[in-house]
Amino acid sequence: MLSQRTIETVVGCFLLIAIAAFIILAFKVSGLTSFFKADGYSITADFDDIGQLKIRAPVKMGGVSIGEVSQIILDPKTYRAEVTLRINAVDANIPDDSSASILTAGLLGDNYIAITPMYSQTYLKQGSQITETHSAMILEKLIGQFLFKIGNMGNEQSNQSNQSNEEAKPQ
Amino acid sequence: MIDAVTNLGRYFIEVLRQYGKAGILLFRVILTAPNFRKGFPLLIQQIYAEGVLSFIIIVMSGLFIGMVVALQGYHTLVKFGASAELGPLVALSVVRELGPVVTAILFAGRAGSALTAEIGLMKATEQLSSMEMMAVDPLKRIISPRLWAGFISMPLLTLIFDTVAIYGAYLVGVKWLGLDAGAFWSNMQSSVDFNADILNGIYKSIVFGLVVAWIALHQGYDAEPTSAGIALATTRTVVYSSLAVLGLDFVLTAMMIGGW
Numbered sequence: 001m002l003s004q005r006t007i008e009t010v011v012g013c014f015l016l017i018a019i020a021a022f023i024i025l026a027f028k029v030s031g032l033t034s035f036f037k038a039d040g041y042s043i044t045a046d047f048d049d050i051g052q053l054k055i056r057a058p059v060k061m062g063g064v065s066i067g068e069v070s071q072i073i074l075d076p077k078t079y080r081a082e083v084t085l086r087i088n089a090v091d092a093n094i095p096d097d098s099s100a101s102i103l104t105a106g107l108l109g110d111n112y113i114a115i116t117p118m119y120s121q122t123y124l125k126q127g128s129q130i131t132e133t134h135s136a137m138i139l140e141k142l143i144g145q146f147l148f149k150i151g152n153m154g155n156e157q158s159n160q161s162n163q164s165n166e167e168a169k170p171q
Numbered sequence: 172m173i174d175a176v177t178n179l180g181r182y183f184i185e186v187l188r189q190y191g192k193a194g195i196l197l198f199r200v201i202l203t204a205p206n207f208r209k210g211f212p213l214l215i216q217q218i219y220a221e222g223v224l225s226f227i228i229i230v231m232s233g234l235f236i237g238m239v240v241a242l243q244g245y246h247t248l249v250k251f252g253a254s255a256e257l258g259p260l261v262a263l264s265v266v267r268e269l270g271p272v273v274t275a276i277l278f279a280g281r282a283g284s285a286l287t288a289e290i291g292l293m294k295a296t297e298q299l300s301s302m303e304m305m306a307v308d309p310l311k312r313i314i315s316p317r318l319w320a321g322f323i324s325m326p327l328l329t330l331i332f333d334t335v336a337i338y339g340a341y342l343v344g345v346k347w348l349g350l351d352a353g354a355f356w357s358n359m360q361s362s363v364d365f366n367a368d369i370l371n372g373i374y375k376s377i378v379f380g381l382v383v384a385w386i387a388l389h390q391g392y393d394a395e396p397t398s399a400g401i402a403l404a405t406t407r408t409v410v411y412s413s414l415a416v417l418g419l420d421f422v423l424t425a426m427m428i429g430g431w
Contacts, residue, residue, distance in 0.1 A: 002219075004212055004215075004216070007215055007219045008215050010219055010223050011215050011219050011223060014218070014219075014222055014223045014226065014327065015327065017226075017331060018327035018328075018330050018331055020334075021330040021331045021333065021334035021335075022330045024334050025266070025330060025333055025337075025369050026365055028356065028360075029262050029266070029333075029334075029337060029359055029360065029363050029369070030360065030363040030364060030365040030368065030369050031357075031359075031360025031361065031363070032365040056364070058361075
């Protein structure tokens with residue numbers, strides 16, 4: 001039988017190893033940074049349709065990830081989706097006339113928000129709103145429009161050929 | 172005919188009595204006021220017996236499970252050209268499911284069976300009744316530290332298992348199969364969430380630790396005080412706690428899945 005002191009020492013080592021494992025899981029595996037890094041700021045943007053956008057989707061400017069979506073709520077008056085963006089990179093100054101659009105990474109990828117910077121010299125601050133927004137492209141709607149266009153094109157062509165036939169006859 | 176019905180009824184009442192006894196045991200352990208000065212050294216000894224002595228088997232199985240999941244996952248993912256997603260695959264399956272469940276089943280085999288055998292033998296050699304004769308409550312002295320030790324050790328072992336398994340996958344994926352280390356870790360970080368994945372895995376392991384220790388202690392405390400009875404009780408501990416862990420895992424996952 002080991003002495004009580006030895007047992008306590010071994011249990012202490014066990015606890016330390018478990019705590020080290022927890023820290024590795026938290027920071028290396030899940031990339032938890034929000035406990036310490038409180039710097040950064042939040043801005044909002046209203047969209048007509050956010051498509052498949054989810055919380056924690058990345059916010060990118062020029063393809064570089066500068067933050068993430070932290071909250072999505074429906075505005076009860078305007079029926080638009082109010083998306084809160086958490087910008088982590090402090091040195092990412094966003095001009096206040098920039099536009100936000102919801103894009104899709106690849107053909108089947110997840111949605112993300114792309115911010116296109118403009119030329120204003122004043123920058124967005126904590127709580128400001130991006131007014132210029134472009135909604136998500138919904139694939140079903142696009143296909144619907146495309147089919148509608150194709151249908152119309154066929155009609156126009158047949159109309160034109162009828163007209164040209166009619167024009168041709170009198171001569 | 173009537174005899175068969177009577178036997179069925181007797182069996183059912185016996186089953187209910189077992190559940191009742193187990194419930195009373197758990198409530199008496201949880202509701203008795205702990206005596207920290209006397210209880211703490213006992214608790215440390217039991218954490219040593221249940222947690223530290225299970226450390227090696229947990230580390231070894233964690234390493235090999237992480238390695239084999241990485242190997243299997245890589246050969247499937249590479250067909251879709253998605254081998255960079257190996258990190259998220261391994262991390263999510265280990266942290267959410269394999270970590271808590273495999274640790275709990277190993278814990279039931281390594282520590283739970285030992286608990287049952289120990290307490291069953293204490294009962295068979297009448298150590299428990301002699302404690303009562305000396306006005307020492309065996310629940311406080313024997314059962315309670317073992318239950319709390321299981322409750323504390325299981326999440327710690329699960330954390331170690333998760334970490335070792337992910338590093339095992341790193342070993343196979345990055346060092347052997349030649350994936351990019353940066354993509355491995357950054358894809359993992361972007362898809363593993365601290366609250367939804369890691370904390371939920373820890374909650375699962377806490378529940379499993381309590382359940383395994385509870386089943387083991389009840390089987391030992393209730394064992395028939397003969398060598399055959401102890402053998403039967405030890406077998407039952409492993410079978411019941413493995414089944415309880417797998418069943419509870421489904422229930423807990425179904426409750427947690429809203430966050431994913």
